[in-house]
Amino acid sequence: MRINISKRKIKDPFVAKVEEISGQNLLACYQCGKCSAGCPAVSEMDILPNQIIRYAQLGFKDELLQSKSIWICASCFTCNARCPKGINIAEVIEAIREILLRKREDHLKIKKLSDAEKGDVPPIAIISSLRKFTS
Amino acid sequence: MKISYYPGCTLKNNAKNFEDSTLCSLKRLEVEAEELDRWNCCGTVFSLATDDLIHHVAPIRNLIRVKETNTNKVMTLCAMCFNTLKRANERVKSDPESLDKINKFMYREEVEYEGDVKILHLLELLRDEIKFENIAKKVVKPLKNLRIANYYGCLLVRPKEIGLDDIENPTVLENLITTLGADAIDFPYKTECCASYQTVDKPENVADRTYHILTSAQSQGAELVSVSCPLCAFNLDHRQKETVKKYPEFKNIPVLYFTQIMALALGCPEKDLRFDLHYINPKPVLREKGLL
Numbered sequence A: 001m002r003i004n005i006s007k008r009k010i011k012d013p014f015v016a017k018v019e020e021i022s023g024q025n026l027l028a029c030y031q032c033g034k035c036s037a038g039c040p041a042v043s044e045m046d047i048l049p050n051q052i053i054r055y056a057q058l059g060f061k062d063e064l065l066q067s068k069s070i071w072i073c074a075s076c077f078t079c080n081a082r083c084p085k086g087i088n089i090a091e092v093i094e095a096i097r098e099i100l101l102r103k104r105e106d107h108l109k110i111k112k113l114s115d116a117e118k119g120d121v122p123p124i125a126i127i128s129s130l131r132k133f134t135s
Numbered sequence B: 001m002k003i004s005y006y007p008g009c010t011l012k013n014n015a016k017n018f019e020d021s022t023l024c025s026l027k028r029l030e031v032e033a034e035e036l037d038r039w040n041c042c043g044t045v046f047s048l049a050t051d052d053l054i055h056h057v058a059p060i061r062n063l064i065r066v067k068e069t070n071t072n073k074v075m076t077l078c079a080m081c082f083n084t085l086k087r088a089n090e091r092v093k094s095d096p097e098s099l100d101k102i103n104k105f106m107y108r109e110e111v112e113y114e115g116d117v118k119i120l121h122l123l124e125l126l127r128d129e130i131k132f133e134n135i136a137k138k139v140v141k142p143l144k145n146l147r148i149a150n151y152y153g154c155l156l157v158r159p160k161e162i163g164l165d166d167i168e169n170p171t172v173l174e175n176l177i178t179t180l181g182a183d184a185i186d187f188p189y190k191t192e193c194c195a196s197y198q199t200v201d202k203p204e205n206v207a208d209r210t211y212h213i214l215t216s217a218q219s220q221g222a223e224l225v226s227v228s229c230p231l232c233a234f235n236l237d238h239r240q241k242e243t244v245k246k247y248p249e250f251k252n253i254p255v256l257y258f259t260q261i262m263a264l265a266l267g268c269p270e271k272d273l274r275f276d277l278h279y280i281n282p283k284p285v286l287r288e289k290g291l292l
């Protein structure tokens, strides 16, 4: 895959926004890969947690905003617990989700779920998915 | 001993077995759990965004309810409530400006919150205040020859600042289970995420996790799995239906709350165990061990 790195992308306000919402210093990451090594969701992801951080550093806004991974992460905090640089990766992923959700772009279409799908699951599951996936 | 108790929404619904078995056990241990007479949903997940104060209002409002009962300690059972309440509390404690804003937003509350409520999970109450050696004295039905794998999931142990045990290798559930006479089975997936709320729109992802977590426990000889979170309980028990569809060789295994297991050992009646709420019926294995 060809990847274009440019100053324009790196200086995109998106990078600062991610840092601001997440409260994380993206440049602290030295790409050790520990976050992805421990992540239980990597098999369902298109961009792995360490790549998410690298993409965010480089301002790969479109790739991140369109990625499946941001909706697959369940904020389990395994990556946060293991990052040797103290980066909260789950917070970075939340920030990327927030950037979309704050434009009122809901990911979960609750109306599309059948009554059986909604009725079976416990209230905490419904509330938390609404909190994470809707605006 | 008396303790203020915050149940949360799911304990009154799908997880009634968690609540009833806890209340019966605590009675046997001479502890009175006093449910807050007003409480609201905690929001279930702690907001990770730095600028999202509004989502800390719900948990903090519950802590005001605790203050109104003239105490500054509250117990929870649900791992999600525990995590959300405790993290929101830590957040406002370390950031007086946020606390001030949240208090101003809730200007109609009579009590101003000061960050001074202690949030305890039931496991901490059992381990640190009641103490396991005193629980051992109350066991009337030792759980002999019952091999239990103990599953923690995420929110009791992560992040470290609020976790109630070692972040990578917690042992509090194992220690409790052995106090009750059962054999604790160790397995590598005990703090692996069950995919949590993904269960709403991606049950097939949960089926994968359930498969890996439960087959790992089974491979170490577990006859049942004990859990401490109502969402883990749903995913590991009820999603076995989807798991079998995806992995036909998968063998069902009962999943119980640690409080049901404790209630059994402490001699609570079957009506407080609410086995009717389970997908996989735990009765056959418990009968086989002479526990029912």
Ligand code: SF4
Binding pocket: A028, A029, A030, A031, A032, A033, A034, A035, A036, A049, A050, A053, A082, A083, A084, A085, A086, A087, A089
């Ligand atoms: S564990 Fe931390 S330092 Fe290592 S790749 Fe992940 S974010 Fe970067």
Ligand code: SF4
Binding pocket: A035, A038, A039, A040, A041, A042, A049, A072, A073, A074, A075, A076, A077, A078, A079, A080, A089, A090, A093, B193
């Ligand atoms: S928080 Fe998200 S990215 Fe991090 S380990 Fe868990 S699922 Fe993976």
